[in-house]
Amino acid sequence: MTAFPRLRSVWEPYSPSSLLDICIKYCLENQHIICYIVSENEPYTCSLRHGISLQLGICERMLHVFREDMHQTIDDTVLHLFKDPIRTRLRKVDFHDSKITDVGLEIVLRHNVVELGISNCSGLTERSLEIINNAGSSILSLCIGTSVQIFHSMLSFLDLSLTDTSEETETHTYILKTPNLRKLILRGLEVPNEYNFFSTLLKPLKMLTHLDLSSCVPVKDLSYLKKLEYLTSLVLYNVPQLEEFITTLCQLKKLRHLDISQSGEQHNLYDDPNQILRKIVDSLPELTSLDISGTNLAGTGVQERLSPDESSSGLSTVCVPLSDIPGLRKRSNNPLEFLGLFGTLHEACFRHHIPAKRISGDANEEQILTAAQVYYDRPEYLQKVLNDLFNIFRYGSCSNPRLALDVVLIAMKRYISEKSIQIAGSASLFYIVKGEEKPNFSINIKRNIVRTLLDAMCKHRSDKTMLRNSCLTLIHFTFPQDVIFEYERLVDILLYIVSQDDRDEFVQQVSIYLLNSLACQVDGDQKRLVGDRGAIQIMLQIIENRLNRVVCDEVLETAWSTMWNITDETPVNCERFLDGRGMELFLKCLQTFPLKAELLRNMMGLLGNVAEVKSLRPRLMTEEYLQVFSTLLDSKSDGIEVSYNAAGILSHIASDGVEAWNESSITILQREDVLKAMIKAIERWDLSSTRRINYRSFEPILRLLHIDHTPEAQHWAVWALANLTKVYPEKYCLLLKSEGGIELLEKLLHKPGVYLRIKELARMVIQQCRSFKESGQIEEISEEES
Known part of the structure; x- marks a missing residue:
């Protein structure tokens, strides 16, 4: 309908x-x-x-x-x-909210288009009216909507003769030359008061069945509607002073849908509402849909009763309450299919006896969802509807979350510039996304929600409530899988949020968590992209800000974790860290927050990535830095993680050989002493230790197996492999096999000069992978063993 x-x-x-x-x-x-x-x-x-x-x-x-x-x-x-x-x-095209111009419209109307929608197309000019008229004989449905600028030249040069109502003038005058038009939608057109523009517009359109003149002013006369003998649907939403046209409307006997709703208080009051509504309903026998939202036509709510002679049989002596809306009492036994009561005076939608099958209002969930469907093209109503929908989720439960998701997404997409709609919609999305329907989301649905939220965040990036709602909703998706299709845009907006010093700290905390989740399990190209967008510089700014305030919180720890993730096997980001005074901030954090285990683990993990880059290692070879790494070998912070990372950093530095150490002008620390301390630390670790680390590749570790001149580096590498394949065989046995690690370990067993403990650990790795293979979860592993 x-x-x-x-x-x-x-x-x-x-x-x-x-x-x-x-x-x-x-x-x-x-x-x-x-x-x-x-x-x-x-x-x-x-x-x-x-x-x-x-x-x-x-x-x-x-x-x-x-x-x-x-x-x-x-x-x-x-x-x-x-x-x-x-x-x-x-044949059927709708270009609402598009960027087409007169040129594009002319191309389209070379076809025999029967349905054309051009609402809110700001690129169209007065020439479009001429183009439409040239092709007008084929057009059956025309939605001009708010693209009323195409009439401007007509308004400027409109001659008074156009208001001549004589039959002779009428046959030669038109604004729209679309003689077969069945449906016309025109919204928000304001015309000079001295012309009866709408009469001139509609008189030639004798085949119209559907007419929408929402918010058009001034409508000085509706008598011409009587000549539209096929008219079945009439929308006069926000058309002022309709009370004087009620008699005319009541003569449109074929109307099945009538909308005389209002959003402004100045036009919604009728002097005798019960009598006027009764007259409308009694005069339009085919009426099935009526919208009186925002008016007083529903009366005050006092029940009316039929007198005996008005009862259906004419014999009843009991007056039965038939309707809480006095003007609709004769429809009690023949209820309307739809009745619009949203925002009516005296809270008509809350009444019990309403003769309609579906009602728009705010009394319950069904009415609110009905209103959301009916008023999707009315932002002033839609914002109130979405607020009501949010309250259902917030204070109760929604029995139809699927329909709620549909109406929220439609509203947010259609009115991206309306901040109030975006805020209200995103608030409901939060509850929908974390609700019981989440397991039923398809890939398309997830993408639809994520893209809608990102559109809103980018459009209203200065609004804290909008960003908070969106971030709290996004956190319920799986990162990065569910959002990878919008990776760049999401990175940009999250970096913007976390870079704002005056940003709500909670929003900043959630945003940096999401950013870290984005960077955690993506490939090198995407890690580089995050760095290209300035992530390293922004994280370092956050760290410096926290240091100045002497605050160690989750934001500070996550900033280091984010840099740890985006420097993983990404040398350019490692270099950005060093260039941005990263080592200076590392030392300051170590000095200011020496007992923060999570912070220390994240910092050392990041420096482990830097140490893997050969060209950058000389910048780590200073007396001060090496002293810190050596001291941290004895750290028991966060299990073995800090000590493990310190040994890894020193192993990579040592892999460059004695010459590199000597050329760095290190005088106090002796290379041999550092390596002995490293082996002592390694042998102290428990091979069964669970880990808080995630390797995507063993390539940096496997490189160390070739460093024959520094067996201590090989020792750290094989211990790492032994630990990881022992504790997490299902992941790391497969990874080691795929990267050729088994073959390298077997070669290591045959090399002269490799001391016994290294060989023991290498055999352990091979045996653990063989055992895993025998369980049927890995391909054949070589049986060779020394």
Whole structure:
């Protein structure tokens, strides 16, 4: 029915994308497949290749995929693909909120378009009206919506003769030359008061069945509507002073849907509301849908009773209460399909006896979700509806979270610039995402939610409430899997949040946690991207800020953890750390917070990554730094982690040989003494120690197995492998096998000069991997053993 436009549900595309959509998306992303492209830097330079024709369904689907699946804004460049109406076909197109201009519209209207939507297309000018009129004979449905600027020239030069109501003038005058038009939507058009513009507009459109003049002013006369003999749906939302036109409206006998709702208080009061509503209902026998939201037409709520002669049988002597809305009492036995009561005076939607099957209001969840569906194109209503929906989630439970998700996403996408809608919508999303429907989210649904939140965050990045809502919602997704498709944009907005000194500290804490989660399990290219966006510099600023305030909190610890993650096997980020005075801040943190185990572990993990980069190791070879690393060999902080990382750093430094040590002008610390202390620490560790470390590759460790001149470095490497394959065989036996580690260990067993303990540990690794293989979880491992 008219009051319930069919809104696309995110739950519909629950299965994988169709082959057609996949092919269309590929062709749109690689236009050279179907188009000749003269220049990629200029518009209107691509044309369909010779011999290619696109059917009607494919052309319209291309526009749908481009907007809905690829999340791109339609503009003239895309429409240029359809400039040949012989080889391409368009019939039903909706360009709301797009960037098309008169040029693109002209291309589209070369086709025999029957349905056209151009609401909120700011690029269209008065010329578009001429283009529409030139193709107007085929158009059956026209949604101009808020693109009322196409009428500006007509308003400027409108002649008074257009208000002539004579039959002779009427046959020669038009604003829209669309004689077969069935549906017209026009919103927010303000015209000069001296002209009866709307009468002139509508008189020639005699085939209209649906008319929407929401917020159009001034509507001086509605008598011309009587000539629209096929009219079944009329929307006069926010049209002022309707009380004087009630008699006219009551003559539209074929109306099935009537909307006379209001959002402003100045126009919503009727002098005799019960009588007027009764007159409307009694006069329109086919009425099934009525919206009186925001008015007083529902009366005060005093029940009316039928007198005996008014009862259905004419014999009843008992007056039975039929309706809590006096003007609707005669519909008690024939209830309306829909009744709009949102924001009516005297809280009409809370009454018990309402003769309607579906009601928009705020009395309960059903009414609120109904209102959200009906008023998706009215932001002033929608914001209130979303606030009511949030209160349902906050103070109770929502019985229909699927529909709630649909209406929230539609509202947020449609009104991205409306901050109040974004805040209210994101607040409800928080409860939906962590609710019982979460296990049923498909990939498409997750992407839809994440992209909607990111759009809102980027648009309203200065609003703390918006960012808080979004971050708290995102935290319920699996990182990075659920968000990897928007990796760059999410990195950008999270870095922006954490870089703001005046930001809500809780939001900053959640944001840096999300950023760290993003960086934790991604490849080198994505780690470099995070560094390219300035992550290292921002983390160092956060650390310096905390040091100045002498605060060691979760933000400080996570800042070091984030740098630990994004420097992993990413030399350029390691260099950025050193260039940003990272070592100076390391020493200050060590001195200021010496007992913070988590902080120390994160810092040493980061320096372990730096030490793996050969070109950067000379910058670590100072007396001060080496003294710190040597001292930390004896640390029992966080189990073995700090001591383990200190030994790893020293192993990599020592792997450069005696010459590098001597060239660094280190005089107090002797290389041999440091290496002995390192072996002593290693042998103190328990091989069964559980670890708080995650290796994506053993390549840096395996490199140390080749360092024959410094067996101490080999010792640390094989101990690390022995520990990890013993405690986590399901992960690290497979990783070691895939990277050729077994072969390297076997070669190590045959090398002269390798001392006994190293060989014992190497055999242990091989045996642990063999045992794991024998359990049926790993491919064959060589039996060779010395």
